[in-house]
Amino acid sequence: MIATYDLDEMVDLLAFNRPLEGPAGQTMARKVATLPLREAVALVVEDWADDKFRQLSAVIVRPSGPAIRGFEEIRDLHAKAEAAPAS
Numbered sequence: 001m002i003a004t005y006d007l008d009e010m011v012d013l014l015a016f017n018r019p020l021e022g023p024a025g026q027t028m029a030r031k032v033a034t035l036p037l038r039e040a041v042a043l044v045v046e047d048w049a050d051d052k053f054r055q056l057s058a059v060i061v062r063p064s065g066p067a068i069r070g071f072e073e074i075r076d077l078h079a080k081a082e083a084a085p086a087s
Helices: 037-047 052-056 071-083
Strands: 010-016 029-036 058-061
Touching: 010 037, 029 037, 037 052, 037 058, 037 071, 052 058, 052 071, 058 071
Parallel strands: none
Antiparallel strands: 010 029, 010 058
């Protein structure tokens, strides 16, 4: 099954904290921003490029479907967003 995405859909970008940033054994997600999916994937792939942990801990929460949790899926969406014209 191939998922379709509305690249202009407003999504929440979350990032999980590093293990040393929170109490021992706790992993908490924090909201980084609410922005269009097109911009969320660009932020993870382009702006977080020098922070591999942050890239891998990114989660995009969409109101229209399941959360996007894998960096590979985020990277693929970024490539599609780059190829698609902005609306």
